[in-house]
Amino acid sequence: MSTTNGCIRLSALAEKMRNKTVTVRILRLWIQKDMSGKEGIEMIVVDEWGDKIQASISASYKSNFLPLLKEGQITMMEKFQLVANKPNLQNAKINHACKIGLSLASKVSMPNENVKITENGFDFICFKDICMHDPTFVVDVLGEVQTPIINIDWVEFKNTKVSKSDVIITDTDGTRLTCVLWGSFADQLKSFMDSKSKEDKEPVIIALQFAMISKFKGLTKVSTMKNATRFFIRPDIQEVKDFIQRRGLRGEMSITSTTDISSCTQDLKNDKWFNTSLARTIKDIINSNEVGTYTCKGIIVDFHPTESWYYDACGNERCYKGIPKGSKVGDHCKKCNKPISKVIIRYCMRVLVEDSGEQTYFTLFEDCAFHLLKKTATQLLDEMESETGDRNGTPDILATLLEREFLFVVEVSMRFGTSASTSEDTKEFAKWILELSLSCFNSEMFGESTKKFRVIFYHADS
Template sequence: MAGNYVRVCDLDASKEDWCILARVVRLWNVISTERGSPVSAIEMILVDEAGTQIQAAVRKKYVKKFDRILREGPVYSLRNFTVADNVGDHRTTSHQFKIIIQGETVAVIKPDNLVPVFPLTFASFEDIVGGRLDTAYLVDVMGLITGLGTERQYVTNGTRTKMNVIELENSGIKLNCALWGRYNDQLNQFLLAGDTETAVVAIFGVKIKEFQGRKGLQNALHCTKLLFNPTFQEAIDFKEGMLRNLTSPSQGISRINDTHDISYVVEATIKHVIDMDDWWYNACNACNKAVYPDSVAYYCGDCDRRVVNVKPRYRIKVRVIDDTDSTTFVIFDRPAAGYFNRTCSEMIEMFEKHGGELVCPRDISDLVDKKFLFKMDMRNLTVGRFEPSYKVKRFTDDAVILARFSDMDSGSEIYNSDVSLNLTKYGNHANKAELVDPRDLMSQFSEAEPSDAAGGAYIGLGVDGNNVLGDEVVNLDGQEGRDEGLNIADADSVSMIAHKKRVTADPVSGGAGTSNVKILKQIKQEKNA
């Protein structure tokens, strides 16, 4: 490094007369709970000309002095500071040490060109869900907002804290991110502004959390930074890439929202299965709605009572695309069982025996990149703030049906409920011998059928089409305290919204987290029901 400056990578705790040249890439205030002292520290992330980052902190007694000097963005020369070990559960950089700015420290702004502006880098969603990142370090992420929870309040030591959850998508992988306190307020301000269509958010300094073996995100108490619809080049490139992958050139999926019909049929390709390890749920025997562990039994919200007898039902969320647009379809128990020609309990039993290291049955993963004819139930459309999803009533990949469907009208791929298909069965096992004139091809897709009682469509963060998070106040007094946000966010936000139904309990012991295999004895009777 030019002059007498030391490289950031060479800093250690051996002396106090260091001198470095670095850019302040992030700066935030640590807010105190004490009266008369709103800021207890100033913290920063610095980067030198080699791109090495290190965290720096200004202690409370020197905040007033450096609050007038230090800003996010400029290049500074810093001299006469101390160096301490970089420890803790939520570190902002991987450097072994961190800088402690003292009263004798001298900070002088230098020409901006002395330290380059480095491109922003974001953690891969694949690395996050794959557990390849050390959770002791905060990460920066960017994603397309595809779902929104419902705001909830928690009470800790008499203080109320609001929380909401957003769902982010990046490269076909979705993650839930819990936002607490002022970060929830920033989310509300963004929502009120109304610019939520294909919205992108960049989140700097976020924690990787885990609940029931599934990864999620949560803001840190002070250092997290949210940027909605950012304009830096990396965000522009990301959004263009996401839209390129999610949309394509006809008059297909793009017309679904224009319909006033009860049913619609569309030809589309499944591009990926959303949450591959989340393809079924436990259902109440009486109403087929999702149930949740409750002491020594399960609780059914629809029946408003505890139940003991439950059964597994399919709920497969897929991303589909045609040459006009893309969207999310949800395949519930009736059409899934018809297509696979096996009940959900049979699929679970087969998967437990032969699944090996797979995250879901091969029958389900093999849906990807196949073209299907889908019949959608528009009465169960769930429209969220960011993105709707649609319940699949029936679907097939039979080549003869697909060909005849295309022959009906080469200029359109969507037909309303007046167009019919005469099939005795649907899915893989359609009776081809009974196929008739193309004008009658859609009769089976159009006839009325009992509603799949799984509760409607899945929208982003919802469960069974219902808002799991409600306007209730949860008292956390006497429970685990807040650690830069509340650790309980994992259990009460991320998991409740997208994963709650996967928690199983042994009705005898009441133990949460019991393997799904252990409930097979309870549900095998459903195979012959």
């Protein structure tokens, strides 16, 4: 299919075609080193139909073309070669069977006719479709930022530290997606969010063009690429206006803005789990088949009627796992596969939590329960025995937790073929750890798997 000036449509190009002409807008242009370290030119271009293709210029011809090319300009390309579009981890890959190669005989010039070509060339994908998308090809995503405070991590890469930030965004259907922003993209969003005024209540919509898909352990994310990706914050495009309109019709707001959590403790503001979570009810979390991090409020209304508030644990270093009642020093611990050096007492309080009429059990383990009660399980047990002569009752102090509201940050992950296990990552999570006791085994939804919930709590009225 050709235009009036004899140019062929990009989607019609095929390998081994010769003497074709295209009129395109250069969406992205960057300098790329080849395997030998020589610098060539890479481009992503779009035509008037919205079709895209990559174009490459080797280091041998870089000086011939670089003065004639500029990102954003419309140009006519003639007498180019078409080669197979092979995967390249260093480079973006557009969903096209081939790519343009400009060489000595090729020609670029300004078109004689006034051709209307989109300035952005966006082709946004629905988040639910990303998991089925070929990760070989780049994608465009548009979403609302759900991370009120942007935390920057530093990653060692080729002997250089690079800034990185994981940001949660949602589309108009409420589907969440993790975007991994690298380098200047992370710095750009952090600077924007930090400088937002309290009066600014508008949603923060971001667009990533030519983002890379990554899949790991069942999780799908998109991440920026150093050269190819284009990043926009609140871009002035029709798609954003449509997004905000559909978002309003959905009636679902983002979890929070930076100013909404101004009354929280500094620990809460800096906590990476809180700042990458979405607001959900307990019912939503239990019924959801999506892994991720969620925030919900709940009131502790009762304790489990039959289960104890503590358990006997192996005191061996880095073990602390449960052992059978009556175990003694010297008995064999099946968890660490060593003789038990000492028997210790640790919290395991199953509390009934209610949220919007839905109830479920949360389990408060050692670090979290100690933060609430300011005493170890051993101290409580000793005090109770001293006062009543009984080690089988329930300490009165536990009643102080009833009818109090807490803000829970729940991390939901999948563990296939095994039951959910207690996290002991105390170095990272310190006193904030607890874990939802509900394993939520559901063979119809998940097959032979269980859900694991890590819950990091913050007391709402403290």
